[in-house]
Amino acid sequence: MKLKNILIALLMIIGTTLMAQEKYEQAIVTQNGYLTSVSIEGKLTQEEKSKSGSDYTGVLLNKLAELRNGGWEIWNSTAQPGWTIYFLRRKLK
Numbered sequence: 902m903k904l905k906n907i908l909i910a911l912l913m914i915i916g917t918t919l920m921a922q923e924k925y926e927q928a929i930v931t932q933n934g935y936l937t938s939v940s941i942e943g944k945l946t947q948e949e950k951s952k953s954g955s956d957y958t959g960v961l962l963n964k965l966a967e968l969r970n971g972g973w974e975i976w977n978s979t980a981q982p983g984w985t986i987y988f989l990r991r992k993l994k
Contacts, residue, residue: 925990928973932961933984939964961985 928941935951937960947964951957965975968989977988 924993926993928968928989928991930961930964930968930987930989931984932957932986937961937964939968 926942928939931938931940935957937949937951937957938945939947949960949964951960965987969975971991973989973991975987976990979986
């Protein structure tokens with residue numbers, strides 16, 4: 902009985918460890934005033950300045966929609982007056 906419990910615990914630890922090793926690609930979408938930028942794995946890939954004060958949120962939402970359609974998920978965000986940051990991740994295959 903004791904051996905059975907030890908084997909079950911060992912299998913649970915191994916299974917949990919294997920599941921925790923999923924690899925992700927990271928991205929950040931930043932909106933600072935009228936400027937929206939996208940960085941993937943620390944490299945700036947896109948930058949777009951809004952043409953007017955009324956469309957800067959639309960630019961941000963369009964960028965987030967593009968990334969979500971590409972398999973990215975938003976896993977965290979933060980905001981302060983004047984800027985917003987979205988943290989995204991995508992599982993590596």
